[in-house]
Amino acid sequence: QQQVKQSPQSLIVQKGGISIINCAYENTAFDYFPWYQQFPGKGPALLIAIRPDVSEKKEGRFTISFNKSAKQFSLHIMDSQPGDSATYFCAASMEGSQGNLIFGKGTKLSVKP
Amino acid sequence: KAGVTQTPRYLIKTRGQQVTLSCSPISGHRSVSWYQQTPGQGLQFLFEYFSETQRNKGNFPGRFSGRQFSNSRSEMNVSTLELGDSALYLCASSPTPSGELFFGEGSRLTVL
Numbered sequence: 001q002q003q004v005k006q007s008p009q010s011l012i013v014q015k016g017g018i019s020i021i022n023c024a025y026e027n028t029a030f031d032y033f034p035w036y037q038q039f040p041g042k043g044p045a046l047l048i049a050i051r052p053d054v055s056e057k058k059e060g061r062f063t064i065s066f067n068k069s070a071k072q073f074s075l076h077i078m079d080s081q082p083g084d085s086a087t088y089f090c091a092a093s094m095e096g097s098q099g100n101l102i103f104g105k106g107t108k109l110s111v112k113p
Numbered sequence: 114k115a116g117v118t119q120t121p122r123y124l125i126k127t128r129g130q131q132v133t134l135s136c137s138p139i140s141g142h143r144s145v146s147w148y149q150q151t152p153g154q155g156l157q158f159l160f161e162y163f164s165e166t167q168r169n170k171g172n173f174p175g176r177f178s179g180r181q182f183s184n185s186r187s188e189m190n191v192s193t194l195e196l197g198d199s200a201l202y203l204c205a206s207s208p209t210p211s212g213e214l215f216f217g218e219g220s221r222l223t224v225l
Contacts, residue, residue, distance in 0.1 A: 034213075043117070043203050043216030044156070089156060096211050099146035099161035100169045106155055 003027055004092050006104025013111050019077040021107045023090035026071065030092040034101070035064065035075045038087045047088070048075070080111045115140065117217035119204050125223045131192040134220045138185050138206030145187040146214065147179060150201040159202075162187055163210050191222075199224045 005024045013019045025033075034049035050057045050064040050073065057064045063076040077084055087108050091101040118137040126132050138145050147159040158171040162181035179189040185206075191198055201221050205214040 036216075041218070043205075043218045045216065046213055049213070091156075097161070097169060098212065098214060099144050099163075099205070099207060099210050100158050100171075101146075101148075101156075101214065102158070103148075103156035 003102045004090060004104045006090050006107060008107060009105070010108045011110070013080045013109065015080065015082060015111055015113050017080050017111075019080045019084070019109055019111070020074060021088055021090070021109075022072065022074045023104050024070075024072045025092050025102075027092070027094075027102075028071070029094050030102075031095045032093045032098050033064070033066065033073050034091050034098075035062075036089045036091065036103075038089065038106075044089060077109075080109075082111045082113050085109055085111050117204055117206050117215055119202075119217040119220050121220060122218065123221045123223075125225060126194050127225050128194055128196060130194050131190060132194060132222060133188055133190045134202050134204075134222075136187045136189075136204030136206075136217060138187070138204075139215055142206035142208050142212075142215070143185050144207045144210050144212065145181055145185065146205045146207075147187070147189050148203045148205065149173075150203055150219070151199075156203070159189065161210065168210060194224045196224050198222065 035047045036044035038044040061078045066073045090104040144163045146161045160179045161169040181187045201219040203219045205216040
């Protein structure tokens with residue numbers, strides 16, 4: 001039973017373009033929604049996170065949009081750069097248990113120069 | 114500040130053997146979580162420890178076990194290895210169970 005569904009599996013974007021990755025969750029008890037970035041040979045690194053009390057959070061070129069009623073959230077990467085090429089994972093966890101993350105399957109992003 | 118350190122980074126075992134992986138969290142972090150990463154199943158939660166107590170356990174067989182020591186260092190053990198246990202095992206630490214997770218680079222286990 002996959003509790004967090006992520007799409008697309010892979011994404012190719014031109015340099016300067018907008019990368020959009022979507023996730024949907026099932027468990028309404030989730031209250032923490034982070035996005036992780038992983039480069040080959042490295043562990044995942046937290047990019048940005050949001051809680052259900054806000055609909056959008058922006059940090060630099062990265063924005064999370066959150067739709068509580070639809071149980072969906074998305075990552076937007078503005079002005080995508082070749083250095084952004086990595087695998088991105090959305091995740092969710094319940095209150096007080098951020099060590100127990102349910103991850104999406106990941107999106108491999110390639111930004112072409 | 115040093116990051117999460119996992120040892121060994123790479124290891125090869127044969128079916129039926131057992132393996133112990135070690136994780137040293139970031140200094141001051143008392144919460145440690147373990148994840149298994151495979152191409153097919155992605156990132157799956159194994160365990161979460163805080164102050165030497167297991168808080169949560171993922172849906173893995175009893176062959177997978179772990180523990181946390183008083184200095185917050187953690188180990189996980191897999192007994193009677195199977196081919197399907199080949200994976201990258203990631204450790205992550207945070208100051209508390211409600212804190213941001215910082216991942217190590219993982220221990221890559223190959224079972225032959």
